[in-house]
Amino acid sequence: MSEVQSVKYAVEDGVGVITIDNPPVNALGPGVREGIMQALANGNADPAVRSFVLIGTGRNFMAGADIRQFGGARPVSTRTSAAAIAASAKPVVAALHGYALGGGLEHALACHYRVAARNVRVGLPEVSLGIVPAGGGTQRLTRLIGPKAALEVIVSGRHVEASEALRLGILDEIVEDADLRAAAVQYALRAAEVRPLPSAQGDVLKPLPADELAALFEAARKSLSRKSRHLKAPLHALALVEAATSMSFDDGVALEQKLFEELENTDEAKALRYAFFAEREAAKIPGTSGLAQPEPVRSAAIVGGGTMGGGIAMAFADSGIEVKVLDMSQEALERGLKRIRDNYAVSVKRGSITQAQMxxxxxxxxxxTDYAGIGDCDAVIEAVFERVELKQEVFAKLDEVMKPGALLLTNSSAIDIDVMAKATRRPEDVAGAHFFAPANVMKLCEVVRGSATRIQTIARTMKMARDLGKVGAVAGSCDGFAANRSRTPMMTEMMLMLEEGALPEQIDRIMVAFGYPMGPFAVNDMSGLDVSYEGRKRRAAADPEYRKLHIPDRMVEMGRRGQKTGAGWYRYAEGDRTPHPDDVVKQVIAEVANEFGIAQRTFSDDEILQRALFASVNEACRILEEGKAYRASDIDVMWLYGFGFPRHRGGLMYWADSVGTPAILAQVRQWHERYGKRWKPSALLERIAASGGRLRDAVPPQ
Structure with missing residues (x-):
């Protein structure tokens, strides 16, 4: 056996087995590409070797390139090592398991055959990092499975599971997970004498007629110009799939390399790489080193079958976890279960799931309908209305019935965790699991630690979030926690700008132009104006100096609660969710301005954007000062996955660095003089501006 850094090579029954051994995920780090090429050279020169198997150790085949290498020099490219595989005179069989993504899949596509375990996930997710594949992946995949399927896989960047990959033609065979290595060796022996060797470098195997091909690319361009108008990578990916249908393989690969180089160091790609690493950093919880791996949640209960409770229940069911929904009346329970069935039925109608999956x-x-019916669950999540007394009552009952060690979680978006914990005799088991609406769709789960919450409780809740397919990030307990607390100033300033003469549709237009998928007022109509109304009432009762937001309060009191009542910031036709500007809203704005003597003026787009986001940047700094978040990047993760902040801008704090902390501080000071204490600059903002540091790197003071 010989070894070249992270690649091992051994001959077994006439098959050269090339094994990637680069833990933890077999990324294409330094030495891996070179090791593959050296093993191929050795085997092709050895008469005893008839064919090859390329396989990975551990849990993955190859999870892709080492993202930390992007933006820098790479001695050997994936394009070069993949070309060496494709040029092998002896057949190469890729044996795939776990993840085979990005450069990992590109190496597999260069192989002559691909067998896989049932647990495999393949894909070319480069567009999610603001780049395109650069190892021949767009050219080989399009030729292998046809332009229609390739376009969908490459432009979406999604992972494809084994059965679909076999159906599309990415795989040649699926075997049982435990048999992968032996099955691949046998496959390689059978393939040893087959000539000519199959290749994904010639003509497209599943071509379309010229008119269908033109229509496919035109429709894709229109869709991307609408859905991904701020992003370059998806349109470049489309161009490369199109090139695979009209260019030679070599010319297509040359274009692929050119477009990759154009994208690699753009602001878009840098921001998306930052977001990638920020998400992984958020999973790291200080104080958990040395702890045993947390037990998974195998059964759960949701208290409250309303919109949020039903969505959370769906998230568990979607992940294959048994879940009970508790409501105190059969009538309310039936309404909640019907809402869940209706939501699934819509997904079936759209084709996103099958009837069997539903x-x-x-x-x-x-x-x-009885608390006793949930006592044996591993976790319970309270999802009742946002009223302190009601939540305390629920937690007192949960304390009585839940088994020892069960997670007692609240979906509260703002109320101090300690308030609920004190209603129990086991505050160490109480934490927040704050989902975002719709809970079965939105990726963020904000895990909130109270003053008595055990670190093991936080670790287990974070694991539960991961098992649900959510992105978890930890916050400390305070009014609004980290996510909503940091966003509240943005929403407050928007409401106050309405009083001064701005309109909901103007603000929404500016935020969509910035990169949000929907404007904040349209989103508010979707979630319900009444959701934040209770929180404002609670804050006003607790703080005599609280600045009331008269316009949204009046909208709720008029019965304008959003889409569910047919009118909110916009009006909606029956059965139609299209927002239409409404003169009634203008009338309410005018009445409030007149009543309180607020002068009306016009706003520039820049002022609206900066006043909204700078307020939240300043508050995020306060959250860090108080130790209510572990890292500034955790707040960015919350904004990306909880509020739809434009991913190509990295996150709130990353974006703020692009503006410049001194410029933000200067503007905050001006607004402090004009508007008063809510704009007082945070000490952290002042320190970072003075030191020349970066907001994205900020952590609480030690």
Missing amino acids: DERLAKIRGV
């Missing part, structure tokens, strides 16, 4: 998921959800 039935399987519904079978995981059971309704109960």
